[in-house]
Amino acid sequence: MSDVAERVKQIVAKHFDLKETDVVEGTKINEDLEADSLDRVELMMAFEEEFEIEILEEPADFVETIGDLVKLIEENLKK
Amino acid sequence: MRRVVVTGLGLVTPLASGVNASWQKLINSESGANVIAKFDTTGLAASYGCEVPVSKDQMDHFCADHILSKSAQKRVDNFILFGMVAAEEAIVNSGWIPTTEEQSCRTGVSIGSGIGGLSFIEKNSIKLEVNNPKRVSPFFLPGSLINLISGQVAIRYGYRGPNYAISTACSSGAHSIGEAARIIAVDDADVMVAGGAEAAMCRISILGFSSARALSTKFSDAPQRASRPYDKDRDGFVMGEGAGVVVLEEYDHAKKRGAPIYAEIAGYGLSADAHHITAPPEDGDGAYRSMQMAFKKSGLTVDDIGYINSHGTSTPLGDAVEVRAVKKMFGPASKSLAMSSTKSAIGHLLGAAGGVEAIFAIKALNEGIMPPTLNLDEPSEGLDLNFVPKIAQEKKNMKAVLSNSFGFGGTNASLLMTRV
Numbered sequence: 001m002s003d004v005a006e007r008v009k010q011i012v013a014k015h016f017d018l019k020e021t022d023v024v025e026g027t028k029i030n031e032d033l034e035a036d037s038l039d040r041v042e043l044m045m046a047f048e049e050e051f052e053i054e055i056l057e058e059p060a061d062f063v064e065t066i067g068d069l070v071k072l073i074e075e076n077l078k079k
Numbered sequence: 080m081r082r083v084v085v086t087g088l089g090l091v092t093p094l095a096s097g098v099n100a101s102w103q104k105l106i107n108s109e110s111g112a113n114v115i116a117k118f119d120t121t122g123l124a125a126s127y128g129c130e131v132p133v134s135k136d137q138m139d140h141f142c143a144d145h146i147l148s149k150s151a152q153k154r155v156d157n158f159i160l161f162g163m164v165a166a167e168e169a170i171v172n173s174g175w176i177p178t179t180e181e182q183s184c185r186t187g188v189s190i191g192s193g194i195g196g197l198s199f200i201e202k203n204s205i206k207l208e209v210n211n212p213k214r215v216s217p218f219f220l221p222g223s224l225i226n227l228i229s230g231q232v233a234i235r236y237g238y239r240g241p242n243y244a245i246s247t248a249c250s251s252g253a254h255s256i257g258e259a260a261r262i263i264a265v266d267d268a269d270v271m272v273a274g275g276a277e278a279a280m281c282r283i284s285i286l287g288f289s290s291a292r293a294l295s296t297k298f299s300d301a302p303q304r305a306s307r308p309y310d311k312d313r314d315g316f317v318m319g320e321g322a323g324v325v326v327l328e329e330y331d332h333a334k335k336r337g338a339p340i341y342a343e344i345a346g347y348g349l350s351a352d353a354h355h356i357t358a359p360p361e362d363g364d365g366a367y368r369s370m371q372m373a374f375k376k377s378g379l380t381v382d383d384i385g386y387i388n389s390h391g392t393s394t395p396l397g398d399a400v401e402v403r404a405v406k407k408m409f410g411p412a413s414k415s416l417a418m419s420s421t422k423s424a425i426g427h428l429l430g431a432a433g434g435v436e437a438i439f440a441i442k443a444l445n446e447g448i449m450p451p452t453l454n455l456d457e458p459s460e461g462l463d464l465n466f467v468p469k470i471a472q473e474k475k476n477m478k479a480v481l482s483n484s485f486g487f488g489g490t491n492a493s494l495l496m497t498r499v
Contacts, residue, residue, distance in 0.1 A: 017148045037295065041217040 087173025087326030098316030127302035129426030156196030162228030162276030187240035193430025196223025253433025273432030274324030319426025323434030348372030352489030363404030385477025391420025
C-alpha cells in the first residue's frame with residue numbers, strides 16, 4: 001500500500017464520516033459513498049491541497065473508484 | 080378565509096435549546112449574555128453578546144448531530160443548523176407526518192433570516208484573499224443562502240408545498256409566520272413550518288452594527304446588564320443568535336388529527352416607515368399602522384390584549400418610538416397593558432427575533448405568565464407602561480397577545496395571537 005493511497009483514504013474517510021478501514025481500493029465514489037457533484041469537487045480540492053498538485057476537471061470526472069483516484073494523483077505527482 | 084392555528088413550537092436561543100428549557104430560564108430572569116467566546120473580539124467595539132450554548136452532553140444545549148452528520152454540518156452556516164434544529168422540535172411537537180403525496184404537496188416551509196450565512200461568507204472571503212482562490216468550497220453558496228433552511232427542511236421531511244424565505248432584517252421571523260398563515264388562509268397549503276433563524280455572530284457583523292451605532296458597547300465589565308430595554312442607561316442592542324420555528328395548520332386539519340393547538344393566528348399586520356434606512360420616525364407611524372392592520376381583520380379590540388412581546392431592542396430611539404406607537408394604538412387601555420422585551424435576556428436575534436418572540440408570546444398566553452424585562456432599573460422619562468421589570472408576572476386567562484417586530488429599511492410586522 002503506497003503512502004499516497006493511505007493519505008487518499010484518510011481524506012475520503014474524513015469527508016464522508018467513515019472509518020479509514022471502510023474505504024478500500026475498490027470503493028466506488030458515486031455508488032458506495034453516495035457522492036454528488038459537489039462532494040466530488042470538494043474532494044478534488046482537498047487532494048490538490050494535500051498533495052500540492054493541480055487536478056484537471058476532465059480526468060477527475062472519469063474517476064470511479066478510490067483506486068482510480070490514487071492512480072490519478074500518483075501520475076500527477078510524477079509530472 | 081380559513082382559520083390558522085399553531086400546532087408545534089421549536090426554539091434555539093442563547094438561554095437553551097428547546098422550548099421548555101428556554102422558557103423556564105426566561106421566566107426565572109436568567110440572562111444569555113456573556114463575553115463572546117466564539118471569536119477574538121480584539122479591535123471590536125463590542126466584546127459581548129448572547130451566544131447559543133453548544134454541547135453534546137447537556138440536554139438543553141444546542142447539538143445538531145441528530146439532524147446532520149459531522150461533515151454535513153461543516154458544509155452549512157450555523158443559521159441553517161439553528162433553523163433545522165428548531166424546525167425538527169416544532170415538527171415533532173406537532174406530530175405532523177404527511178403520508179400521502181397530496182399531504183406532502185399541501186405542506187410547505189417559510190423560514191426566513193435577516194442576514195443568512197454571514198460567517199460563511201466571511202470565512203470564504205478570507206480564503207479568497209489569503210489562500211488559494213481555488214479553495215472556495217462548492218458548498219459555500221448552498222451553505223449561505225437565506226432560503227436554504229426552507230430547502231433543507233423540505234428535503235429532510237419531503238414537504239413539497241410552498242417553499243420560500245423572507246428576508247426583512249429584524250422582522251424576517253414575524254413576516255415569515257404572517258405570510259405562511261396567509262398561504263394557509265387562502266388554501267394554498269394546509270400546514271406550513273414557519274419562523275426565522277440567525278447566526279450573525281461574527282466579526283464583520285459586530286463591526287457593521289457597531290459602526291451603524293446600533294450596538295451596546297458600554298457594558299464590557301457587566302455583559303448581563305447590557306441589554307436593558309426602556310432603561311435610562313440603555314445604549315444599543317446586544318447581538319444574539321438562534322431560531323424560532325412554529326408549525327402552522329388549518330384549524331379543521333389540526334382538529335381532525337387531534338394536534339395540540341397552542342394559539343390561533345388571529346391577526347397579522349405589516350407596513351413601511353418610508354422614512355430612513357435604520358431609524359424609525361419619531362411618531363412611530365409605521366409601527367402604529369402595522370398593529371392597526373393586525374387588529375383590523377381579527378375582530379379583537381385593544382382591551383382583549385393581555386400582553387405584548389415588544390420589539391424593544393434597547394436602542395435609545397427605537398424603544399421610545401415603539402412605546403409612543405403602542406400608546407397611540409391602545410389609548411386608555413395602555414394603563415392596564417403589560418409589555419416586556421425578552422431581548423433583555425436573549426439579546427437581539429435579528430431575523431430570528433420574530434419567530435422566537437411569537438413563541439414566547441404564545442407561552443405567556445398559555446401559561447398565564449409574562450416574562451420580564453431584565454435590567455430595567457429606571458425607565459427613561461415618558462416610558463411609563465408596565466414593562467414587567469426584572470421579575471415575571473402572573474396574568475391568568477389572557478384572551479390575546481401581540482408580538483411586534485421592526486427592521487432596518489423601515490419594515491414592520493405585528494402578529495396577534497389568541498387562545499383557541
